[in-house]
Amino acid sequence: MNVIWIAVIILGVVGLVSAVVLYAASKKFAVVEDERIGKVAEVLPQANCGGCGYPGCSGFAAACVKAANAGSLEGMLCPVGGQPVMEKVAGILGLSVGASAPKVAVVRCNGTCANRPRVVEYVGVKSCRVQLLAGTGETACAFGCLGGGDCVAACQFGALSINPETGLPEVDEDLCTACGACVKTCPRKVIELRPKGPKNRRMVVKCVNRDKGAVANKVCKASCIGCGKCVKACPFEAITLNNNLAYIDPEKCRLCRKCEEACPKGAIHAINFPPRKPKESAQPVAAGETPAAEKQGA
Amino acid sequence: MAKKLIVSLSPHVHTRDSVQRNMYGVCIALIPALLTSLYFFGIGAAVVLLTSVASCVFFEWAIAKFILKREEVTVTDGSAVLTGLLLGFNLPSNLPVWIIIIGALVAIGVGKMTFGGLGCNPFNPALVGRVFLLVSFPVQMTTWPVPGQIGSYLDAETAATPLAVMKTAIKSGDASVLDQLPSSIDLLVGQTGGCLGEVSALALLIGLAYMLARHIITWHIPVSILATVFVLSGALHWADPVYASPVTVLLTGGMMLGACFMATDYVTSPMTAKGQVIYGISIGFLTVVIRTFGAYPEGMSFAILIMNAFTPLINTYCKPKRFGEVLKK
Amino acid sequence: MKTFKIGGVHPSESKLSAKSPIRRAGLPKQAVISLYQHIGAPAKPVVAKGDEVKVGMLIAEADGFVSVPIHSSVSGKVNKIDAVVDASGYRRPAIFVDVEGDEWESSIDQSEDLVTLADHPELTPETIIGKVKAAGIVGMGGATFPCHVKLSPPKGTKAECVIINAVECEPYLTADHRLMLEKPDEILVGTELVMKAVGVEKGYIGIENNKPDAISLLAERVKQHPHIEIVPLQVKYPQGGEKQLIAAVTGREVPAPPALPIHVGAVVQNVGTTFAIYEAVMKNKPLFERVITVTGKDLRQPSNLLARIGTPMSQLIEECGGLPGDTGKVIGGGPMMGKALMHLDVPVCKGSSGLLLLGEREARRKAPQPCIRCAKCVSACPMGLEPYLLATASSLRKWDVAEENGITSCIECGSCQFTCPSARPILDNVRMGKATVMALIRARNAK
Incomplete structure (x- = not known):
């Protein structure tokens, strides 16, 4: 019996001492944290993607609270949660936020294996950043996608994958949260975050080649040669031409698809539109868009 | 030009050194000890070493192929052979075959492949195998035969x-x-x-x-x-x-x-x-x-x-x- | 025998063209003279389409201090100023000159006579540096750093010695070796010019002892130049690296960047550059031609060619027996640090020290195996870094880890990847990491 008592006493004393030490330590080293940080973090998606530019969701929450203390949440955006989440955050912090349209990543290169001939064979680490140091990649295009898959590696949501047939990355729009990690990592700035557009429909110039037309034409069949036909075709002045490259301003574009028809190289793509009906019936679609433009003009 | 040039970053030349060269180099370095062990312990040594090497190579191949489902099975890099040799060298020459196989399984399976195979293991696989056997089969692992009994295996005379x-x-x-x-x-x-x-x-x-x-x-x-x-x-x-x-x-x-x-x-x-x-x-x-x-x-x-x-x-x-x-x- | 202390490897030397005397390459039909032949701001063209040019005529002027002028290497008519794909693989502006005849500027002394410092007592450091700058000389070992910048030490530093880099540690290359055998006196005079320009009394010429003929020849000729010392060095790559050479010759180590060799009192010039300095100062000849080694195991006639800047590489290959059918890779420079060319019409530049053709089998890499942590890369690294760690950190994008472990000190010599038994692409990753970390540091400093 004696042994049992001794054991009980010893364990009891050890337990008691540990409890006192732990209690003292928790009091002494307690970190005082603004309780709103925890509340904000709760409404965040907890993907810790870093798309906001802060180290994870808790970092973003802390930054939001800090910004709120300074008076406004301007510039703070969780690209994953988007507007609804930011409204919740603002609610917790007693502020309001401005509106911003939902976005999606768009690959602006159509230099598929068929369109853009491979002039050399690259041997080495499959990474765009590494290939970039060895020259223009496997093709002669000094601007387009390298196909090394850095964006695929950077995507936390599995929204990107390299299509083995084209050698180009493809975006799964349902999975893409527009966190911007791929945009940041792409050494050639091929990927752009663009507004999703009405019914997910949008017009994109799928080329980033800024070489002169003749050179761009030589290196890739699907390149923008900066001919300017789309600029003339656009009734809404949504297209600008800079450095031999056309760019469609998503804010101004009314999705009339005239530029797509005008482009001699097929570099302008209409995404998520229903398949084109025969030529005659295509007319009303474009016509249907026109009144909206007039409204805007008025 | 019909053929595409190859582009890669420098250096464009490489030493003749390879993983195989190093692994088999160590194996070659073990040959003198191998010969002495055969001289002193005869059949016993041969049985222990062969069992150990064969089972290590087998387990590496089997685990890589069927459990990890790797496309490339790298038993030829020599590291499994080396582990097998070193494990065998760490065993008494009268150890029963089934114990050696268990040792090899622990060495390769637990000591190496669980961590991801070659290059990823924190502990020396052969030693993991040996220590496992030492604590599991202390009697068999600490009765050592007297050298010079060329023809005997399990029946060898032992001494301190x-x-x-x-x-x-x-x-x-x-x-x-x-x-x-x-x-x-x-x-x-x-x-x-x-x-x-x-x-x-x-x-x-x-x-x-x-x-x-x-x-x-x-x-x-x-x-x-x-x-x-x-x-x-x-x-x-x-x-x-x-x-x-x-x-x-x-x-x-x-x-x-x-x-x-x-x-x-x-x-x-x-x-x-x-x-x-x-x-x-x-x-x-x-x-x-x-x-x-x-x-x-x-x-x-x-x-x-x-x-x-x-x-x-x-x-x-x-x-x-x-x-x-x-x-x- | 002296050498540097940390790391180093010994690749097979393969100096196939060591016995082949320097010969003149033919003139190209059209010379393509790139405006990006040096580190720093590109040169600004001063000629226009249709202009007549002569050999040695200024066709593009320096744009700023860290920049050099460019001279025509041929005589003829400017065809156009357009982009050309150069050794980097990118399109960069160049001046295209259609060649007609070979008429040199009259100010250039075309004789072979040796001119010594005693013939020109009026030369001052300023005049030497001025002539070097006007001649458009850059580091000809491959770095292409403007030479006059190196000869003008920044304020607060004092040069103590001049080291001539005659190591040529890259396998295959022999251009510097042949130059030493054929122009020893010119090189010694050039060394004296460099010493005079930076105001020092001591000059060293570091030569690896796999070139005993050059060492003995220079050792004999150097008797007339008491301030110059020939330093034979043990063969070890990358001894031709500036920092390694200083360590090998003087025993001093240049601290981590941003420190420069001048901080330990050394001014290093390549032997080819030294010869160019001699020609610029004593013969009024701007830099428009250079010796280039064209070599490869399957090449019929590996040679050292004196080629005009702007000659297409394909022409040089033709002059050495044509492109072997099995060619897999064409490298501008040596096999350890050279750059694989994307096509064969890349023009010769001021920094082109060699052209190496590798066969299909040699050009492919071995399949990488897992890292076995053998630490051979650590002991091979001449900068005392841990390449395996830097490569892993880079591929995992842990830029902070890479920076803490000194990735910016990497000189990209390739010793780690060369020596790796698992044939891992260590330097691919380290290079990428270094570029990224440097960009991050620049962005941080800009804030």
Whole structure:
């Protein structure tokens, strides 16, 4: 019996001492944290993607609270949660936020294996950043996608994958949260975050080649040669031409698809539109868009 | 031009060195010890080594193919053969086949493949296997046949090893027990009981010289281990003759095998010269402590495994001397 | 025998063209003279389409201090100023000159006579540096750093010695070796010019002892130049690296960047550059031609050619027996640090030290195996870094870890990847990491 008592006493004393030490330590080293940080973090998606530019969701929450203390949440955006989440955050912090349209990543290169001939064979680490140091990649295009898959590696949501047939990355729009990690990592700035557009429909110039037309034409069949036909075709002045490259301003574009028809190289793509009906019936679609433009003009 | 040029980053040339060359290089370095073990233990040695190597290679292949489902199965890189050889060298020559197979399974399966295969294991796989067998089958693992019984395997006559004699001397406090030890020459050649690969210090030293000459390993680890053991056991012997003389300590048990072949394993040893010396000194220190004050007569395996665990820490804190660093200060 | 202390490897030397005397390459039909032949701001063209040019005429002027002028290497008519794909693989502006005849500027002394410093006592450091700058000389070992910048030490530093880099540690290359055998006196005079320009009394010429003929020849000729010392060095790559050479010759180590060699009192010039300096100062000849080694195991006639800047590489290959059918890779420079060319019409530049053709089998890399942590890369690194760690940190995008472990000190010599038994692409990753970390540091400093 004696042994049992001794054991009980010893364990009891050890337990008691540990409890006192732990209690003292928790009091002494307690970190005082603004309780709103925890509340904000709760409404965040907890993907810790870093798309906001802060180290994870808790970092973003802390930054939001800090910004709120300074008076406004301007510039703070969780690209994953988007507007609804930011409204919740603002609610917790007693502020309001401005509106911003939902976005999606768009690959602006159509230099598929068929369109853009491979002039050399690259041997080495499959990474765009590494290939970039060895020259223009496997093709002669000094601007387009390298196909090394850095964006695929950077995507936390599995929204990107390299299509083995084209050698180009493809975006799964349902999975893409527009966190911007791929945009940041792409050494050639091929990927752009663009507004999703009405019914997910949008017009994109799928080329980033800024070489002169003749050179761009030589290196890739699907390149923008900066001919300017789309600029003339656009009734809404949504297209600008800079450095031999056309760019469609998503804010101004009314999705009339005239530029797509005008482009001699097929570099302008209409995404998520229903398949084109025969030529005659295509007319009303474009016509249907026109009144909206007039409204805007008025 | 019809053919596409290849583009890659420099360097465009590569040394002839390869993983295979290093792994099989160590295997070649083990040949003298292999021959001595065959000479002293005959059939027993052959059976143990063959079983060990074959089962290690088999388990590596099987696990990579069926469990990890790897497309490329890399049994040809020589690391499984080497693990098998080293495991076999660490076993007594009368060990039953089924125990060896269990040892190989633990060495390859637990010691290596669980961590992801070659290059990823924190502990030396052969030693994981050996220590597992040592604690699981202590009787079979510590009865060593007397050398010279070429034709016998499981039925071999056994006797106490020099290490056991040394332990007895320490426990009894009677220095005269040490007189039973074989002479240093016998220890050097291998005319003594023990695990089959560790009996001949001379054969192992030849192997070490070969590895150094072919730049497979550097001198830092073996020399620092052996020097530490020599100094420490020398000090003990000088303080009290009940502890065996430093030369005897160096030549007995797994000292040479451990210092030359087990501790120098690439994957589990530190990366920098400074780190390797710290690692070697620590192994030497731990070995002497375990041999002298611990429960087991042999401390080499435990010492190496303990230091394997410290290798990442050593790598973090022992950085090579940077070019131009001294001038900066 | 002297050498540097940390790391180093010994690749197979393969100096196939060591016995082949320097010969003139033919004139190209059209010379393509790139405006990006040096580190720093590109040169600004001063000629226009249709202009007549002569050999040695200024066709593009320096744009700023860290920049050099460019001279025509041929005589003829400017065809156009357009982009050309150069050794980097990118399109960069160049001046295209259609060649007609070979008429040199009259100010250039075309004789072979040796002119020594004693013939020109009026030369001052300023005039030497001025002539070097006007001649458009850059580091001809491959770095292409403007030479006059190196000869003008920044304020607060004092040069103590001049080291001439005649190591040529890259396998295959022999251009510097042949130059030493054929122009020893010119090189010694050039060395004296460099010494005079930076105001020092001591000059060293570091030569690896795999060139015993050059060492003995220079050792004999150097007797007339008491301030110059020939330093034979043990063969070890990358001894031709500026920092390694200084360590080998003087025993001093240049601290980590941003420190420069001048901080340990050394001014290093390549032997080819030294010869160019001699020609610029003593013969009024701007830099418009250079010796280039064209070599490869399958090439019929590995040679050292004196080629005009702007000659297409394909022409040089033709002059050495044509492109072997099995060619897999064409490298501008040596095999350890050279750049694989994307096509064969890349023009010769001021920094083109060699052209190496590798066969299909040699051009492919071995399949990488897992890292076995053998630490051979650590002991091979001449900068005392841990390449395995830097490569892993870079591929995992842990830029902070890479920076802490000194990735910016990497000189990209390739010793780690060369020596790796697992054939891992260590330098691919380290290079990428270094570029990224440097960009991050620049962005941080800009804030």
